[in-house]
Amino acid sequence: MPDFLEKPSEEASVARWQRFLGLALTRTSDLPDREAQWILQAVLGWNGTDLFRYAGCPLPASAGPAITDILCRRLQGEPLAYCLGRWSFMDLDLQVSPDVLIPRPDTETLVRWAIGQIPPGKPWRVLDLGTGSGAVALAIAHARPETEIWAVEQSAEALGIARKNGEILGLHVRWCCGDWCAPLPGDLGFDLVVANPPYLADSDPHLEGLCHEPRMALVSGPEGNECFGAILEQVRPHLQPNTRLALEHGCDQGRSVRGLLQQYGWDEIFTLGDLAGRDRVSGGIWKRQNAGAA
Ligand SMILES: C[S@@+](CC[C@H](N)C(=O)[O-])C[C@H]1O[C@@H](n2cnc3c(N)ncnc32)[C@H](O)[C@@H]1O
Structure with a gap:
């Protein structure tokens, strides 16, 4: 607990606790007031209106220890998503744990593109490789419920979280555990393939800040860029004429991913930028009859 702050008593008002959290979190967060609000809402099971309406009321009994526990973990640098055990992605409330990547707003570029490709009402067959928490697969399933979605993940623990998220949200996805396309049955002929694979080099300095x-x-x-090549190689038996594919990548990897797409025989190769105009997603359309003939 920060020594410059006095922890409120358990009976102090909700507003007093919110102020305390906001001040304490300035040590670790860029958004201390927002985080204070999210922590209170998560622990109390309230929405933003409740928080405002009951600001002057005493903190409900037994909430103090849970709030203090989250604050201590947060002050030790644990990401808020793991402290809360949930995170929101494109209007979906997802369970998360340290077994899965915390879904990033950056990935919305990939998902919005994918949803835009699928004609509403058409039962497209879609593949999400490296599904993690299930964020991408579930966001597509939510927006296009008539699609048949397959999602692959190598980590059994992560896949357990994805499966649970699907159950909680009532969204049907065919979950598979294994190395990219290895666990998929036969020749599925996907209409659309998306992936947000790992794309950092093992010496990347950003890893230090991502240690959780x-x-x-x-x-x-x-x-x-190793995973891009593995995916493009393994997905070939599952392609059909006009399969669309998109891969999320780092902002300095656009050229190299476009090169790989060309090498593996993709046509109409494109790159999408994020809101800041940086390359973040590249893909193409498969125009060949025989997927094996790259
Ligand atoms: C960058 S995370 C993306 C998670 C999620 N799709 C998202 O966008 O939030 C990459 C995911 O790929 C998974 N992964 C890594 N290697 C894999 C492989 N060979 N086969 C399948 N999944 C793999 C990781 O476990 C991780 O969940």
Whole structure:
């Protein structure tokens, strides 16, 4: 607990606790007031209106220890998503644990593109590789409920979280555990393939600031682009004419991913930028009859 702050008594008002959390979190967060609000809402099971309406009321009994526990973990640098055990992605409330990457707003570029490709009402077959918490697969399933979605994840623990998220949200996805396309049955002929694979090199300095998240969700290998090649190789038997594919990548990897797409025989290769205009997603359309003939 920060020594410059006095912890409120358990009976202090909700507003007093909110002020205390906001001040304490300035040590670790760029958004201390927002985080204070999210912590109170999560522990109390309230929405923003409740927080405002009951600001002057005493903190409900037994909430103090849970709030203090979250604050201590947060002050030790644990990401808020793991402290709360949940995180929101594209209007979906997802369970998360240190077994899964915390879904990032950056990935919305990939998901919005994917949803835009699928004609409403058409039962497209979609594949999400490296599904983690299930964020991408579930956001697509939510927006296009008539699609048949397959999602693959190598970590059994992460897949357990994804499966649970699907159950809680009532969204149907075919979950598979294994190395990219290895666990998929036969030749499925996907209409759309998406992936947000690990894309950092194992010496990337950003890894230091990401030490709470699973290394296998972040690191691709010595170069950082190994997973793109593995995916493009393994997905070939599952392609059909007009399969669309998009891969999320680092903002300095656009050129190298476009090169790989060309090498593996993709046409109409494109790159999408994020809101800041940086390359973040590249993909293409498969125009060949025979997927094996790259
Ligand atoms: C960057 S995370 C993306 C998670 C999620 N799709 C998202 O966007 O939030 C990459 C995911 O790929 C998984 N992964 C890594 N290597 C894999 C492999 N060979 N086969 C399948 N999944 C793999 C990791 O465990 C991790 O969950």
